[in-house]
Amino acid sequence: MTEKKGLARGAANYGDKEFALYLRRSFAKSMGYSQAALDRPVVGIADTGSDLNNCHRTAPELIEAVKRGVLMAGGLPLAFPTISLCEPFLQPCSMHYRNLMALDTEAMIAAQPMDSVVLVGGCDKTVPAQLMAAASAGVPAVQLVVGPMSANRYMGERLAACTDCRRYWGRYRAGDVSEERIAEVEGNLATTAGTCGVMGTASTMACLAATLGFMPLMAASIPATHADRLRAAEEAGAQAVRLIQNPVRPETLITEKSVENALRVLMALGGSTNALVHLSAIAGRVGVKVDYDRLNELSDTTPVLVDLKPTGEGYMEDFHAAGGLVALLHEIRDLLHLDCVDLDGSTLTERIGDGPAFVDRTYIKPRAEPVSPVGGLVALRGSLAPDGAILKRSAATESLFEHEAECHVFDGLEDLAARIDDDALPVTAETVMILKGAGPLSPAGMPEAGYLPIPRKLGRAGVKDMVRMSDCRMSGTAFGTVVLHIAPEALAGGPLGLVETGDRIRLSVKERRLDLLVDEAVLAERRARWVAPPAPKRGWDALVRREVTQAPEGADLRFLLPEG
Incomplete structure (x- = not known):
């Protein structure tokens, strides 16, 4: 039986399917569509425009350009709203709602009549949420990002x-x-539309989405205000129509090889630590696991070649003008699985070609002169992090890579806020500051709080960096010697929950170790006293507490994984 297309897809069942289609067409005609328009295949457009998302204020004009591309290619574009996430406008944090957005987007793609979909995202949790949704919904999908803001003088x-x-x-x-x-x-930090103008999570995820094949390579970095961004949107609409003619299901692009390519790119970019959690969640939707041991192997054999903030001096507009992702992939092509394909079936070899005609080596370094000879991220394991933790070494202070000292513990965000600037706080530049109780299970929702502020008294003394550790995340735009995503988290009963002020902690980037130097007998006594905090009683918070996984599994919800 031939699969139905367009508005004939997936009609409600009132016991009379023909009546359901009759009713749908009747209501569609109330919006002024002709029968000729309604006979076309349908391209859905996931609209994340919101007055509470400054990054996405160009979404309306991007959607108009997508519609133009769909109409020119012979389809019918139909936009629909989904949840929109913007970090500064959400509490407790946008990560707490990433999975809710993924669930919303998946449901709307699967429930509504569309033959393919264009996902308009950008601000850093939106793109992973959309790709997670696409992988689970199984409808051919094109990713379109709003693009990075331009730097201001x-x-x-x-x-x-x-x-x-x-x-x-x-x-x-x-x-x-x-x-x-x-x-x-x-008033001068963010003066245009678009996502953060550095190699933060939004731009890192755009580059990874393009590497996976969900959009053209150069479309990852076009500035939000550039005319090429609108042309990329038009092409996304045309691409979505091509996908109806030659369907490519999202899960076929997310493979062990393509995920490994994405990890290589993450390392070479010096990209955001958050991208590792998001990539793990995207891959997890199709049963592909990101292995931390393999991550370290890739990191040790992949140089950082992109010199952008937060680890360098450039901005995303510089990366784009320097040759963008095409230039970077051409530089590391011998490290990639070049047979991975995109939505058009083109291999990575074909997508990279001979590289761009021009590469600005100020921002994209040659292999012989890397920013760093090894990748930006490393995974750590040890008695404090049996299931792993992450350090962005490209943004850290090398003199702190091998460090052993007493720790000072903050038990949650309120404790941190209350005491961090107290001049009586018993810390020195050598102290390891630890924040616990802020992981995926916590009411805080795994916020970007791992970048603990330098205590004011130490800042006044000229201290610029300290070793800081937590079970939460930090912004991709942040920097410092910060250990993140410690798993199991404190609220899951992990060793982090047993740490007390005065305990000695040992960090060894060389050995990939993170250890709590406390006798097991002492820990056993503490473990016997430990009691899990009460769970929320209702709503989204209660569902998250019951279902969320730990950071190495992407902090997704268990019932949304392939096995349920």
Whole structure:
């Protein structure tokens, strides 16, 4: 039996399927569509525009360009809204709602009549949520991102969110920047539409989505305000129509090989630690596991070649003008699985070609002169993190890579906020600061709080970095010697939950170790006293507490995995 297309797909069943289609067509005609339009195949467009998402304020014009591309190619474009996530506008944090957005998007793709879909995302949790949804819904999908903001000129320097936000805020906390100056900077950090202008999570995820094959390679980095961004949107619409003619299901692009390619690119970009959690979740939707031991092998054999903030000096607009993802992939092509294909069936070899005609080596380094000879991320294991933890070594201080010291523990975000700037806080530059109780199971929802602020008294003394550890995340725009995603988290009963102020902690990047140097007998006594905090009683929070996995599995919900 031939699969039905367009508005004939998946009609409701009232006991009379022909009546259901008759009713659907009747209601569609109330919107002014002609019969000729309704006879066309349907391309859905997931609209994440929102007045509470500044990154996505260009979504309306992008959607108009997508519609143009769909109509020119012979399809009928129909946009529909989904949840939209923007980090600064959500509490407790946007990560807490990534899986809710994925569930919403999957349900709307599967429940509504569309032959393919264009996913309009950008702000960092939206793209992983959309790709997770696409992998589970099984409808051919094209990813379109809003693109990065452009850097602003301010008093002789360039600024863009959010690495520069953190740099100036750190200076303000240390007393190096006045109230008047920080207020001026606030109005000059983000002056255009688009996602953060550095190699943060949004741009990292755009590059990984393109590497996986869900959009053209150069479309990952086109600035939000550039005319090429609209042309990319038009092409996304045309691509979606081609997918109706030659269907490629999303799960066929997400393979062990393509995920390994994405990990290589993550390393070469010096990309966000968050991308590892998101890629694990995307891959997990089709049963592919990201292995931390393999991650370290890839990291040790993949150089960092992109010199952008937060680890370098450039911005995403510089990366794009320098040759973008095509230039980077051409530089590491011998490390990639070149037979992986995109939505058109083109291999990575064909997509890379001979590389761009021009490469600006200021921002995309040659293999012989890397930013770093090894990748940006490493996985750690040990008695403090039996299931793993992550360190972004490309954003860390090398002199702290081998470090043993007493720790000071903050038991949750409220404790951190209450005490971090107390001049009586018993910490020195050598102290390991630990935040626990902020992982996926926590009411905080695994926020970007792992970048613990330098205590004000140490900031005033000139301290720029300290070893900090937690079971939560940090922004992809952040920097510092920060150990993240410690698993099992404290609320899951992991060793992190047993740590007390004064315990000695040992970090060894060389040995990939993270250890709690406390006798097992002492830990057993603490474990016997440990009691899990009460779970939320209702709503999304209760569902998350019951179903969320740990960071190495992507912090997805168990019932959304292939095995349920």
